[in-house]
Amino acid sequence: MTDLDALDRLQQFSLLDPMTQSDPFAMYDAMHEAPGIYRMPETGFYIVSRYADLRAVLMDAKTFSNKVDRASLQGPENAEKLRVYMEERGWPHISTLQRTDAPDHGRYRKLVDRVFTVGRVREMTPHIEETAHRLIDGFAARGECDFISEYAMLLPGTILAEEMGLPSDQVATFKKWADSMLAPASYVMDEEQLLRNADIELEAQHHLARLFEERRENPTGDWISALATAHNENEEPLSMAELQSVMSQLIGGGFESTMTAIGHALMQLLNHPDQMAQLRADRSRIKNFVEEVIRYESPTQGLRRRATRDVELSGTLIPEGSVVIVRYGAANRDAAKFACPHMFDMARSNAGTHLAFGAGAHFCVGAVLARQEIAIGVLAILDRLEDIELVRPLTEPIHRANFLTLPLRELPIRFRAR
Structure with missing residues (x-):
């Protein structure tokens, strides 16, 4: 294909089109084949799609x-x-953690790293397993369920809701709040929609503010307590606006992306029954399976950056101040890095080199927890259910419209309880 053919092909797509957002991989191929860096005509954003x-x-x-x-x-x-x-009406969306650069980022990252330790995730593992099996208890006898709403959403949602001081039966409230925090970055809204959505986030903010004040006085061991008390004697505690900002990022990164990955994990097992049988026979394959799921359908397809100077990338001049979208989902399907990138292979030797969690100083702080929840969630399903299949073909587009993530709308399955 010539450069002109690739550019012509690119013009057939839009990253704001719900169908393209649901299945962006043909557009990513066109980006890889076209010269330079793709500039979205609708927004002016520069989309970085190649792995290198x-x-x-x-x-x-x-x-x-x-x-x-x-x-x-x-x-x-x-x-x-x-x-x-x-x-x-509440607290502004100030820059913290993911939305900061050095040296400010180092301060926030140091505090949050004290919360998301490998040891803490290890301590949470029995509770994650218990939660997974309790959720399966709720639908195993029925012989069918919507896997997304009854399991993939509830597993990380329940864990996060509990860490936010909500009872486990209020996950719907938590999801409503999480969706509101993610919405401004996810799809275009008019002013009325934007402010109506803000009202929901403000509800979450005031709930969190009460909890942060309570936990500062009486820590209970949850994430709210850990963040509110994370500073040492010679460090300034996080302000309420900073706490709100950090928590919204942890919620956004720790909920929807994990829910999405768990859903995609089962969908790929259904699409590849031979690999499902291999995973049932050898649980030690789960680690690489999780990495391939995250590579193949990256839960977070992209995030934003801003050019601080005029810079050339792959022959394209990106002007200072431009918004740059790092498109993880495209890079993780780059044939220059991954052989047969559109083939799902849980034995892929370099699956773990994907960039779905980022790289460098901003590598995802919750990666350890996300991997653990996905692995536990999948293994619990394989332990408890057999003869799993789709109830019916999925309706297109199979993913909810979203500029930055890839959330499945539904995954209706039937099965036989073991």
Whole structure:
């Protein structure tokens, strides 16, 4: 295919089209084949899709800053209206953690790393397993369920809700709050929709504010307590606005992405019954299976960066101030890195080199927990259910419209309880 053919092919797609968002891989192929870096005509965003380019951007936070308004998809006017609305009624979307650069990022990362330790995740493992089996108890006897709403959403949602001080039966409230936090970065809204969504996030903010104040006085061992008390004697504690910002990022990164990965994990097992049989026969394959799931259908398809100077990447000049989208989902299907990238293979030798969790200083803080929840979630299903199959073909588009993530709408299955 010539460069002109690839460019013509690219013009057939839009990353704002729900069908393309649901199945973006043909567009990613066109990006890989076209010269330079693709610039979205609808927004002016530069989309980085090749593995080598993506890694270069992720490792150069000085040139590609993480300080990007999470509402930039809404345009400057509505983004400003949202900022004012949040500041007047709650706490503004200030830059912390993922949305900061050195040296500020180091302060936030050090505090959060004390919460998300390997040891802490290990301590949580029995409870995650117990939660997974309790959820399966709720539908095993029926012989069918919607896997997304009854399991993939509830497993990480229950764990996170409990860590936020919500009873486990209030996961629906938690999901409503989580969706509201992610919405400004996920799809375009008009002013009325944007502010209505902000009201839901403000509800979450005021709940969290009460909890943070309570836990500062009486820590209970949950994440809220750990964040509220994470500073040492010579460190400033996080302000309420900082706590709100950090928590919204942990919720966004720790909920939807894990829910999405668990759903994709079962979908790929259904699509590849031979690999399901291999995993049932040898549980030690689970680690590489999880990595291939995350590579193949990266839960977070992309995140934003901002160019701090004029910079050339793959022959394209990206002007200072431009929004750059690091498209993990595209890089993880790059044939220059992964042989037969559109083939799902849980034995793939380099599956773990995917960039779905990022790279460098901003490598995902919750990666250990996410991997554990996915592995536990999948193994519990294989332990408890047999003869798993789809009830009916999935309706297109199979994913909910979203600019940055790849969430399945549903996964209706039937099975036989073991």
